[in-house]
Amino acid sequence: MNWKSWGISKSPWLYHVNTGSCNNCDIEIVDCLTPKFDVERFGGKLVGSPRHADVLMVTGPMTRKSKPRFERILEASAKPFIVAAVGTCACSKGMFHDAYNCIGPVRKVTEALDEEIMVLNIPGCPPRPEAIIDGLVTGLNQLKEVKL
Amino acid sequence: MATTIPIGPYHPLQEEPEHYLLTVEEEEVIDVDVQIGYNHRGIEKLSEKKTFNQVPFLVERVCGICSHSHPYAYCLAVEDCGDIEVPERAKYIRTLIGELERIHSHLLWAGLAGHFIGYDTVFMWAWKYREDVLDLLELLTGNRNAYAMMKPGGVQREIKREDLEGARPKLETLREKSEMLYNAILDDPVLKARLEGVGVLPREDARAFGALGPTSRASGLPADVRADFPYGVYDELDWKVITREDGDTLARVEVRLLETLESIKMTEQIIDEIPDEGSIDSEPENVPAGEGIGNYEAPRGECFHYVQSDGSNRPVRHKIRAPTFMNFPTYKSTCKGETVADATIILASVDPCYSCTERAISLKNNEDVDLLELSQQKTADLKQEYGVDKSPLEEVLDE
Ligand code: SF4
Numbered sequence: 001m002n003w004k005s006w007g008i009s010k011s012p013w014l015y016h017v018n019t020g021s022c023n024n025c026d027i028e029i030v031d032c033l034t035p036k037f038d039v040e041r042f043g044g045k046l047v048g049s050p051r052h053a054d055v056l057m058v059t060g061p062m063t064r065k066s067k068p069r070f071e072r073i074l075e076a077s078a079k080p081f082i083v084a085a086v087g088t089c090a091c092s093k094g095m096f097h098d099a100y101n102c103i104g105p106v107r108k109v110t111e112a113l114d115e116e117i118m119v120l121n122i123p124g125c126p127p128r129p130e131a132i133i134d135g136l137v138t139g140l141n142q143l144k145e146v147k148l
Numbered sequence: 149m150a151t152t153i154p155i156g157p158y159h160p161l162q163e164e165p166e167h168y169l170l171t172v173e174e175e176e177v178i179d180v181d182v183q184i185g186y187n188h189r190g191i192e193k194l195s196e197k198k199t200f201n202q203v204p205f206l207v208e209r210v211c212g213i214c215s216h217s218h219p220y221a222y223c224l225a226v227e228d229c230g231d232i233e234v235p236e237r238a239k240y241i242r243t244l245i246g247e248l249e250r251i252h253s254h255l256l257w258a259g260l261a262g263h264f265i266g267y268d269t270v271f272m273w274a275w276k277y278r279e280d281v282l283d284l285l286e287l288l289t290g291n292r293n294a295y296a297m298m299k300p301g302g303v304q305r306e307i308k309r310e311d312l313e314g315a316r317p318k319l320e321t322l323r324e325k326s327e328m329l330y331n332a333i334l335d336d337p338v339l340k341a342r343l344e345g346v347g348v349l350p351r352e353d354a355r356a357f358g359a360l361g362p363t364s365r366a367s368g369l370p371a372d373v374r375a376d377f378p379y380g381v382y383d384e385l386d387w388k389v390i391t392r393e394d395g396d397t398l399a400r401v402e403v404r405l406l407e408t409l410e411s412i413k414m415t416e417q418i419i420d421e422i423p424d425e426g427s428i429d430s431e432p433e434n435v436p437a438g439e440g441i442g443n444y445e446a447p448r449g450e451c452f453h454y455v456q457s458d459g460s461n462r463p464v465r466h467k468i469r470a471p472t473f474m475n476f477p478t479y480k481s482t483c484k485g486e487t488v489a490d491a492t493i494i495l496a497s498v499d500p501c502y503s504c505t506e507r508a509i510s511l512k513n514n515e516d517v518d519l520l521e522l523s524q525q526k527t528a529d530l531k532q533e534y535g536v537d538k539s540p541l542e543e544v545l546d547e
Contacts (some may be wrong), residue, residue, distance in 0.1 A: 018164050020187045024212020024293045027256065034259075034275035048159070066165055066186045069157055091271050095209055097196070099190040100526040126212065126293055143284040 004080050005143040008054045010041025012140060015053030017068050020102065021060030022104040025087035029057055036144040037129040042137065047080060050077040055136070055140070061089040074113055083110055084090030084120040084139065091121040120147070150178060153488065157186055157413040161261075170483075176324065177491050180483045182476055188506040195466040200226055200435055204298045204465065207453075208221035209466065211504040212293055216249045218468070218504075219298035221453040224379055226300040229440025230432060231459050236381075237426040238302040243380035243416045245297050247411040247445075251322070252281040254404040254411075254449035255497045257331065258467060263400065264340050264496045270333065274293055277325040284318050287311055302429030312419045319419075323412045330405040343398040347494035350395055357477045361449025365496045366403045367395035373445035385417050395499045404499075411536040434461065446471055448499050470504030 018026055033046055034040045047053055050073045051060035062070065074083075085106040088094030096102040103109075110117040150257050152174050156166035167187035171179035191210055199352065204219035222244060227234060251461045255278040262270025288307050289295040297303050312337045333339055349359065354367035372389045374382045390406045392399035437459035443527075444451045449471030456465040475498040482494050 016163070017158060018166075019502075020189055021161060022209045022212045024209075024214075024215065024500065027212060029294070030163065034279075035272055036276060036279045058456070060219075061189060063186060063188055066157070068381050069165070069186070082241075087194075095206060096194070098526075098530075099194055100179075100522045101188055101190040116174075121332060128292060139213065 005127045006020055008082065009140040009143045010078065010138070011045070012054045013045050013052055014039075014055050014057050015047055015050050015073075016074055017050075017056055017058045017070060019058060019060035019090070019104070019106070020063035020064040021087060023043060025059040026088070028087060028126045028129055028132060032129045032132055034146075035103035037124075037133060039133060039136070042140075044131075044136065053077055054081055056081060056083045056084055057086050058090050058106045059086050062090045062094045062106060062109060063101050064103055067103060068108060070109060071113060074110065074117070082118045082120060082139065082143075084122060084136060086122045087127060088123050088125045093127070094125060109133070150175070155433070157183075162500075166500075166502050168495060171208050175487045175489075177483050177486050177488060180477065180479045180495075184502055186506070187503040190318070192466050192468060192507060193308050196245050197461060197462065199461045200300055200457075200463065203466070205296065205298075207468070208294050208296065208298075211470070211501055213253050213501060214247050214448070214451065214463070214470075214504065215294045215443050216297065216448045217451045219446035220246060221442040221446075221451045221468075222455065223298050223300045224436055224442025224444060225440045225453040225455040226442075227440070228456055229438050230435040232301050232302075232321065232432045232435075233430050234302060235427045235430055237423050238428045238430075240422040241297065241303045241416055241428065242305070243323070243382065243385075244422070245285070245295055246380065246447055247415050247418070248281055248285055248288070249295075250411045250447045251415075252278055252285070253327075253328070253409050253499075254408045255281065255329075255423055257404060257447075258333070258401065261493065261496060262339075263338075264493050266338075267339065270339075273332075274354060275331060277322065277329065280322050280325070281317055282314050284322075284375075285363060287314060287318075299429065300430040300435070302427070304429075306428060312321045312422065315419065316416070319412055319416055322407065326405070326408050326412065330409070330466065333405065340398065340494065342490075343401060344396060346397045346490050347486060347497060348394070348396045349482050351393075353478065353481040354395070357481065359449075359478050359498075360405045360471045360474045361446070361499075362407065363398055363449065363475050365387075365389065365391045365398035368393045370440065373443045373448070373450050377443055379444065381418070381421075384421070385414050387414050397493055402496045417479070434459070448472060448501060448504075449475065451504075468472055468504075468507055470507075472498065472501045472505045473507075475500065476505070489530060 045143040085091045090106045107119045153170045155168040167183040169181040205217040205220050208215045255274045259271040299544030349367045351368045354364045370389045370391045414539045435457045439456040442453045452469040454467040455463045458464045
């Protein structure tokens, strides 16, 4: 672990990007912030700008109209950062695998832009808040082994 | 001099991407425009490839907050098309889940509305109490959000009597908490100052724009599909349509919170009255050629589905119209003359849901293509990939 990974793993600030999801994953992400699940215990906090973020929480199967915006967000984010693909849509397009307007999944877009970006997959339709927290914590623990 | 303030598409305020253009003169909003299309996935087209029983799972993913409304409206449309009878017990189960969903959606909105005006206490409280409804839904259906209960002709799963009885104490606490939230919100001088008289939608405008759901009911129009064209068991329950005359944001908050209480009341009645015996599924064999419509009162207003069948096992056309589509134009009336700071809560006060609304987009400013072309292209590519000129179904039909 170098100092960059250490910095991210301690209190990950989250930025939420919806690339055409059905809202379900999004409300579960917001649920994580509310009293019952409360990710602030791990230092997680939703922030308003990708420039402040350590983790991009991406949901949705990446529609044609949101792809260029998502790429701009990736460029605008403070490096290093990790991308968490929340929900089956973001991980593999799930139900929308053969939809004409969905050109995801998220990993395809990040890889086309920069192979180095680390993508965490948190599957589920929608993943429960417990799963999202578990996925995040597991991912952040793995940061100990990688150099960003 | 008029300036345009762009808000979005990605901004901290709302969960979904959407782009507002506020035209302002100093602090005053003089015009507003919305650009959507970020959420368009092509569900109507996908639905043509699924069998009638598979479509409910797909339309559940139209919107995660109304994940019972869309399948319900779709099933009503299919049942209308094929004259399919639904067993009494299934109707009760459908209505029960529908009302629980309304409670969860209204509490969710109340919390977000608090968040939009910077009052995070309301947000945390409302979402904390909302967890109780989600627990109830999990108890009854096994899922927190996408319940997967609907199918044409009935429901997918039984709900056991023990589970229903187990829900009662939770409902009681839920009522207490919702009443407390209602009183706390209406007594709060800060909220009153921010919401009262803000974003007034006059009754005539609500009618002219065709506003639906709580937005219209807060302006004195008692439009509610549950009362106007009752489906499920609403005509057997004792409940009333909540309306307010003021048409301002406070009225919209009030209508939603009172509806929450009304829904809790209905849920309790359903638990009392639901028959313990009986089938839950009429197992329809096939859907004859024809067309059908389904209207359902979703938490945000009337959700409308149209299904056309040619006698095969798949819909040939499936059209969805979500309530937010009708509520968008009211911005033209409510936002004008307000300040930029108030515009956020006014925009949010119709409880917009973009993933429901975005049934079609134009990609002109992005890539110069048309969606219809894209979707036909996709089918043509597939056919080429499989080396056939016709789709597999067409070939079977030809033989
Ligand atoms: S994974 Fe499921 S719940 Fe999440 S956005 Fe996709 S369809 Fe909705």
